[in-house]
Amino acid sequence: MSAPRELPIATNGDVVVVRQQTRTLAAEIGLSLVDQTKIVTAASELARNALVHAGGGRVVIEVLEGGRRPGLRLVFTDEGPGIPDIEQALTEGWSTAGGLGLGLSGSRRLVDEFDLVSAPGEGTSVTVTKWGR
Template sequence: MDASDSRTVKLTTEQDVVSARQAVRQLCQELGFSLVEQTKTVTAASELARNTVTHGGGGEMRLQVVRNGTRRGVRLTFEDRGPGMPDIEKAMSDGWSSGDGLGMGLSGARRLVNEFEIESQPGEGTRVSIARWK
């Protein structure tokens, strides 16, 4: 994969969440994702981008086109330098919420994509990486 396939969107304000959704939708459309695939990917991105802004104190989203043989997909990486999560397993469970959400953000986002990785260190930040293949 070459560098031109990667770009970032800053995630500082709540309005940036909207920009992130639009960037992800555009990329999904360029790759020829179906409407359902687009909607799932954009919705997962929306959940994670909001987490970065509200729980992570801001950060950024990196968008990449990934290839596996003839298959293409998108990889989205959300990174912040916020307080991190002491218990990832708990944070990943349905209904768990640290804030004012429904507690479906992380666990729900995972169900909407093909690949989901999360790393978090208390006091250092959180990185979530997702991929959806066409």
């Protein structure tokens, strides 16, 4: 069982590293190619969110073993301004950074479990999990 890996998200290059590490672990636990692509894409969206909205953050990537199916869990945290209206932030097309507003709503559709904890002034934490089939 591999220990959780913590990666910083401070630059555009870090976003690429998060993608690469997620891809490596997703392949290691035997996720299908489509599921690998989905979790890596979600990781890319969420890492960019942390960078753009909070000026950076970090992610902990953890392999979940021991259950019926293996899984990959990513926890993104930042100490940014937080999200005042989570429901609105999860609405497709809602964007505060001039993007497409697909980052949060889109990544939620790409994973099996999605949990968002945030409050104004208290940063944001997004946990996503993808399970093997």
